[in-house]
Amino acid sequence: MRKLLNIVLSIFLALFVIGLSVIITMHIKSIYYNDIDKLNIESMSGLSREEIIENYDYLIDYNLSWNAEEFELPSLPSSPNGKIHFEEVRDIFQGVKILTIMSGIISIIGGVIYIRKREFKFLRNASILIVIMPVLLAIPIAIDFNTCFIMFHKIMFSNDYWIFNPRIDPVINMLPETFFMHMGISILLIMLIVSVILQLIYRRTKKLNYGNEK
DSSP states (O other): HHHHHHHHHHHHHHHHHHHHHHHHHHHHHHHHHHHHHHHHHHHHTTTHHHHHHHHHHHHHHHHHSOOOOOOOOSSSOHHHHHHHHHHHHHHHHHHHHHHHHHHHHHHHHHHHHHHHHTOOOHHHHHHHHHHHHHHHHHHHHOOOOOHHHHHHHHHHHHSTTTTTOTTOOOGGOOOOOHHHHHHHHHHHHHHHHHHHHHHHHHHHHHHHHHHOOO
16 A cells, blocks of 8 residues: 555656646746747748747747636737637646646645655656656657647647648747747756656665664
8 A cells, every 4th residue: 555655646746747847848938039040930920029929928828827818819810710729728738737736735745744754765756757758758759740749739639720721820830840849858858857856866865764774
């Protein structure tokens, strides 16, 4: 029973780290700002840098805000299907936020209980789970990002509203696939960094605990 609870706590801690990595990456708007020049988004979209940033900031704030509102880009038109898609995207991010909060609360409570008992294996197990996830994702993404990108949308959405027509949803012109790849890489890097930190904490606490028992 103790091993089972340890595994469950490890899973919740891993989910918390994964969710937090997504949220943190979403808040790092400089990733996109840098891509504006690198990916020549001004030329692709026909918009000025200021307009691009204004609309991108709106997309991020819309997806991360707790307050529901009708989707309305500052300076770009959107089709009815396009609005529905972004509403569905927002629902996904809201779900990620709720999962992150719930898993974080469980991780804190469970972590305090286990640390008081001087049981630290949940840190090691969570670290391993966090590493397995990016490795499993990175392999197919590295082989064929475009196919992975399409499969992700087919799995996450029950319609094809994510297939934009640039004439009626010009926002797609300022969101190249390469940018999403950069976001994905950033999420994986944060996960790997936290995984290493958890592993180091586990080894340190294990060493200290072993020394105290001598």
